[in-house]
Amino acid sequence: MTNHWRDIKNADVILINGANPAEAHPVGFQWFMKAKLDPTKGPGKGGGAKIIHTDPRFSRTSAVSDIYLRIRTGTDVAYYGGLMNYVLQNNLQHADYVTHYTNASWIVKDSYGFNDGLFTGYDPKARKYDAKLWAYETGPDGFAHRDNTLQHPRCVFALLKKHYSRYTPEVVQTITGIPKEDFLKVAQIVGEMGRPDKVMTIVYAVGLTHHTTGSQLIRSGAMLQLLLGNMGRPGGGMNAERGHANIQGNTDNAISWEILPGYLKVPQPGQKTTDDYVKASAAKKTDPNSWNFFGTNYKKFMVSLLKAWYGDAADKNNDFAFNYLPKPAGNSSWLSIYDAALRKKMEGLFLSGMTAASIGPDSNQILQALSNLKWLVVMDPFPTTSSEFWHAGPDVDPKSIQTEVFMLPCTHWIEKDGSFVNSGRWMQWKDQVVPPLGESRHDHWITAELFSRVKALYQKDGGKFPDPIMHLTMNYKDPIKPTLDEIAREVNGKDLTTGKQMATFAKLMDDGTTASGNWIYVGSYIEGKGNLAKRRHGVQDPAKNDPTGMGFYPNWAWSWPLNRRVLYNRASADLDGNPWDPKRPGIKWDGAKWVGDVPDYPPKMSPHDPKAWLPFIMNGEGTGRLFSDTMLDGPFPEHYEPVE
Amino acid sequence: MATVTRSDFLRVAGIAGAGVLIASELGFDLAKATEIKRQLRIAGATESHSVCPYCAVGCSLIAYTRKEPDGSVKILQIEGDPDSPVNEGRLCPKGATAMQLADSVRRVEAPLYRPPGATEWQKISWDEALDKLAHRVKETRDRTFVAVDAKGNTVNRTDGIAFAGGATFSNEEGYLAAKVMRSLGLVYLEQQARV
Numbered sequence: 001m002t003n004h005w006r007d008i009k010n011a012d013v014i015l016i017n018g019a020n021p022a023e024a025h026p027v028g029f030q031w032f033m034k035a036k037l038d039p040t041k042g043p044g045k046g047g048g049a050k051i052i053h054t055d056p057r058f059s060r061t062s063a064v065s066d067i068y069l070r071i072r073t074g075t076d077v078a079y080y081g082g083l084m085n086y087v088l089q090n091n092l093q094h095a096d097y098v099t100h101y102t103n104a105s106w107i108v109k110d111s112y113g114f115n116d117g118l119f120t121g122y123d124p125k126a127r128k129y130d131a132k133l134w135a136y137e138t139g140p141d142g143f144a145h146r147d148n149t150l151q152h153p154r155c156v157f158a159l160l161k162k163h164y165s166r167y168t169p170e171v172v173q174t175i176t177g178i179p180k181e182d183f184l185k186v187a188q189i190v191g192e193m194g195r196p197d198k199v200m201t202i203v204y205a206v207g208l209t210h211h212t213t214g215s216q217l218i219r220s221g222a223m224l225q226l227l228l229g230n231m232g233r234p235g236g237g238m239n240a241e242r243g244h245a246n247i248q249g250n251t252d253n254a255i256s257w258e259i260l261p262g263y264l265k266v267p268q269p270g271q272k273t274t275d276d277y278v279k280a281s282a283a284k285k286t287d288p289n290s291w292n293f294f295g296t297n298y299k300k301f302m303v304s305l306l307k308a309w310y311g312d313a314a315d316k317n318n319d320f321a322f323n324y325l326p327k328p329a330g331n332s333s334w335l336s337i338y339d340a341a342l343r344k345k346m347e348g349l350f351l352s353g354m355t356a357a358s359i360g361p362d363s364n365q366i367l368q369a370l371s372n373l374k375w376l377v378v379m380d381p382f383p384t385t386s387s388e389f390w391h392a393g394p395d396v397d398p399k400s401i402q403t404e405v406f407m408l409p410c411t412h413w414i415e416k417d418g419s420f421v422n423s424g425r426w427m428q429w430k431d432q433v434v435p436p437l438g439e440s441r442h443d444h445w446i447t448a449e450l451f452s453r454v455k456a457l458y459q460k461d462g463g464k465f466p467d468p469i470m471h472l473t474m475n476y477k478d479p480i481k482p483t484l485d486e487i488a489r490e491v492n493g494k495d496l497t498t499g500k501q502m503a504t505f506a507k508l509m510d511d512g513t514t515a516s517g518n519w520i521y522v523g524s525y526i527e528g529k530g531n532l533a534k535r536r537h538g539v540q541d542p543a544k545n546d547p548t549g550m551g552f553y554p555n556w557a558w559s560w561p562l563n564r565r566v567l568y569n570r571a572s573a574d575l576d577g578n579p580w581d582p583k584r585p586g587i588k589w590d591g592a593k594w595v596g597d598v599p600d601y602p603p604k605m606s607p608h609d610p611k612a613w614l615p616f617i618m619n620g621e622g623t624g625r626l627f628s629d630t631m632l633d634g635p636f637p638e639h640y641e642p643v644e
Numbered sequence: 645m646a647t648v649t650r651s652d653f654l655r656v657a658g659i660a661g662a663g664v665l666i667a668s669e670l671g672f673d674l675a676k677a678t679e680i681k682r683q684l685r686i687a688g689a690t691e692s693h694s695v696c697p698y699c700a701v702g703c704s705l706i707a708y709t710r711k712e713p714d715g716s717v718k719i720l721q722i723e724g725d726p727d728s729p730v731n732e733g734r735l736c737p738k739g740a741t742a743m744q745l746a747d748s749v750r751r752v753e754a755p756l757y758r759p760p761g762a763t764e765w766q767k768i769s770w771d772e773a774l775d776k777l778a779h780r781v782k783e784t785r786d787r788t789f790v791a792v793d794a795k796g797n798t799v800n801r802t803d804g805i806a807f808a809g810g811a812t813f814s815n816e817e818g819y820l821a822a823k824v825m826r827s828l829g830l831v832y833l834e835q836q837a838r839v
Contacts, residue, residue, distance in 0.1 A: 244811030353810020418814025422702025438753025
């Protein structure tokens with residue numbers, strides 16, 4: 001979520017697609033109902049926020065919605081695209097926001113085009129686009145040409161308007177199955193949310209993410225929010241409702257094939273040095289006033305990660321042990337694991353707190369894949385469909401299954417401490433309440449002891465490239481029984497010259513003098529104040545603990561990054577630094593500094609400084625992207641029938 | 645606020661709420677009795693803080709435990725934490741029964757091992773299980789390790805092992821797993837976010 005659960009109470013309109021929060025997140029849903037029952041919220045003169053639920057299935061969420069639209073599965077690009085078209089045709093966009101806070105004024109090269117359902121640059125043989133054809137038109141300084149009047153025929157705004165002019169209410173009806181009249185009723189409400197004193201949130205869940213076209217489905221919603229000026233604002237944003245207790249935290253910490261902790265890209269074959277890696281991975285600045293904070297500091301974050309992992313073995317002489325990091329041959333995502341097993345290329349599999357056999361599109365195939373493994377480790381408090389697959393599956397003959405299976409019983413959530421990060425990015429620490437049951441062990445103790453035993457084998461017998469194993473830091477009091485507190489300190493990171501915990505990622509260095517296991521968590525465990533995820537100053541005293549009254553509760557737990565509660569919040573204030581809606585401030589320039597939420601901006605940078613950074617400090621443009629050449633399947637989301 | 649404890653507050657709220665019920669036909673104050681019963685349940689208990697293990701709303705929990713004469717720790721009650729800005733003490737039916745996960749009798753309590761082709765689980769010690777497993781990891785790693793790919797790029801990866809981690813891991817367990825597995829050369833690293 002760009003925002004957080006409690007923040008949904010600040011919305012005038014709540015647009016829900018592909019989610020059923022009333023049933024799946026019932027306690028989070030109280031904040032939707034608070035908005036609905038709050039007479040100061042809502043379109044027009046208020047009377048309560050409007051909930052609009054667009055889903056193939058009529059659920060309990062639909063039952064309490066103001067409007068329910070039945071949409072044909074997987075057609076949300078057409079729906080959001082139709083809404084964008086309605087906004088643009090009726091000139092309802094938040095004009096100042098679009099001009100100054102999005103890339104609407106960036107001019108695109110004339111090699112961009114869209115014909116017959118395809119963007120230019122398509123190679124039918126490779127079935128890939130050459131995204132270079134969609135680049136911005138740049139000057140010799142590398143900066144994009146802009147036209148702030150938005151009149152240039154090749155500025156993003158003009159291209160956007162043209163692209164979505166095809167998504168008329170009639171076309172929306174044909175593709176989505178939503179009757180034109182119903183769609184227009186919603187479009188009218190949504191269109192009003194382009195007013196600076198109104199704000200809408202978009203909420204979605206696996207109904208969007210689980211499509212093969214998911215990235216573009218979500219992107220089209222985010223673009224609608226940019227057009228309406230709702231990104232970065234309390235009561236606004238794009239809010240993914242995540243499923244499990246710590247799915248957000250484990251994505252941040254990168255148990256995902258394509259990323260390293262803190263959303264650093266996984267290095268690719270051919271990248272020989274950290275410089276090669278950064279060049280291929282980091283965004284480039286396309287406007288002189290773009291800070292491009294992530295791109296500019298990419299190397300610092302990567303080197304600090306390598307220092308956290310490989311300690312003294314990572315130094316300038318070996319390019320901080322960049323070659324220790326494995327480089328995948330290609331897509332190594334979930335299905336490819338089982339595909340490799342079916343082709344007998346996969347020998348061993350760890351399933352730790354998840355089962356393979358009962359998720360995914362084809363359980364029989366997964367069971368066959370598990371049968372092909374040499375060994376399978378299930379680390380779980382309970383027997384699972386995977387731990388028992390060799391005798392409890394349908395029509396299985398255990399004698400014919402040659403997989404060696406280890407069932408290692410783990411402790412569960414209340415038998416250990418540690419933090420869970422909720423969907424709204426709030427990192428909340430929990431206590432160990434009871435001791436482990438029977439012989440069950442903590443997952444991290446199993447991981448650590450197994451590692452120590454593998455390392456001992458390499459020490460004794462040697463083997464393939466033992467370096468990363470030999471040099472992996474396990475600087476814990478007991479390396480086979482690390483405490484989660486010690487790991488939390490390492491994730492935050494420290495200054496290696498002083499030994500002190502870091503307070504901000506702005507101080508991370510690329511010369512090996514800082515270490516941080518995950519740059520977006522710097523500030524969570526700091527010198528003198530300890531673990532901020534343990535903070536508990538909540539609604540027992542709202543006057544003291546929620547000083548802005550916006551529900552940020554800055555001293556309850558900790559929120560990444562830097563305890564910021566609403567991402568991109570510079571965009572919640574106008575060019576002079578005043579909130580677009582004074583009743584719902586995110587941050588505000590008080591003449592000397594930004595006040596309110598933790599600013600997503602230099603805390604003392606005046607909006608009147610001619611060199612003031614553009615509002616979206618993390619990307620190359622410095623503005624929200626209505627057009628992007630970073631998407632593999634097109635710079636604008638286009639409706640294609642998903643295979644599902 | 646500093647002088648009013650949470651349980652004081654609940655007690656007062658309970659009594660105030662009972663006003664309408666004082667003339668109960670049962671002849672006694674039902675709300676008061678319920679509150680006394682609740683207090684008996686957690687009397688002398690230790691209060692700890694937790695977070696709901698189920699969905700990503702992240703409702704705060706308070707867990708009450710008591711040390712038994714035999715030294716074991718018993719969970720008496722798990723309830724929503726009224727101080728939390730996320731849930732303000734509320735829990736959904738699933739979260740409200742988190743105790744059933746905490747003291748479930750369906751747990752596996754000791755390591756189990758199933759050799760190739762066997763029809764039954766065998767009991768195995770942690771020492772033996774981890775020893776065997778460490779050998780398997782090393783054998784597979786050495787057998788499937790790719791130092792340099794066909795194009796001559798240094799890739800240093802282990803193609804024959806995959807790790808799928810749980811979204812029920814705490815942040816810190818997840819971080820350690822990613823750190824260790826990447827350093828063993830794994831590139832197949834996935835979790836519930838994908839599925």
